[in-house]
Amino acid sequence: MTKDxxxxxxxxxxxxxxxxxxxxxxxxxFPHAAQKLFGWFNGPGLSGEMHFMTTQAGLSAVTxxxxxxVECTGTFMLLTGAVTRLAAVGVFGLFIGMITVWHHKHGFFxxxxxxxxxxxxxxxxxxxxxxxxxxxxxxxxGRFSVDKWIADIWK
Numbered sequence: 001m002t003k004d005x006x007x008x009x010x011x012x013x014x015x016x017x018x019x020x021x022x023x024x025x026x027x028x029x030f031p032h033a034a035q036k037l038f039g040w041f042n043g044p045g046l047s048g049e050m051h052f053m054t055t056q057a058g059l060s061a062v063t064x065x066x067x068x069x070v071e072c073t074g075t076f077m078l079l080t081g082a083v084t085r086l087a088a089v090g091v092f093g094l095f096i097g098m099i100t101v102w103h104h105k106h107g108f109f110x111x112x113x114x115x116x117x118x119x120x121x122x123x124x125x126x127x128x129x130x131x132x133x134x135x136x137x138x139x140x141x142g143r144f145s146v147d148k149w150i151a152d153i154w155k
Contacts, residue, residue: 007154009085010147011140018084018142025132026078029091033072052119057102070094078136081145085137092133099123 012018035043044052046068053064070090077087103123110121141147 018139081141084141
């Protein structure tokens with residue numbers, strides 16, 4: 001049973017669809033993860049993000065740490081194509097949580113015209129991420145993925 005689960009999680013083909021999906025999502029998520037973890041790209045860094053998540057978003061410290069870990073490791077997994085389906089499930093759950101806890105309060109649209117204070121974005125971006133996660137889960141990591149490399153060795 002464990003072997004079947006592992007084979008399911010890494011199963012993929014040599015197509016470009018999974019590759020394009022995971023590189024696109026991983027590439028978009030990377031700057032956000034780097035903002036949270038390292039403070040790159042004018043981000044708050046780990047302490048600033050923890051402060052925001054625990055005080056303004058109302059999350060426990062454990063939940064905040066888990067969210068940051070899922071975003072950062074999920075991004076790395078997507079970019080490398082390592083256990084891609086598991087990464088897609090993790091990012092999907094994270095973005096459901098983001099919508100539920102914070103973004104639904106601010107409507108559908110992103111804050112394109114600056115009418116809301118900074119950080120008060122709607123959930124339209126998050127829906128796109130959810131769609132990509134579903135497609136990645138269905139497709140797998142595709143060409144140039146660690147999953148494909150392992151699956152080829154395991155045959």
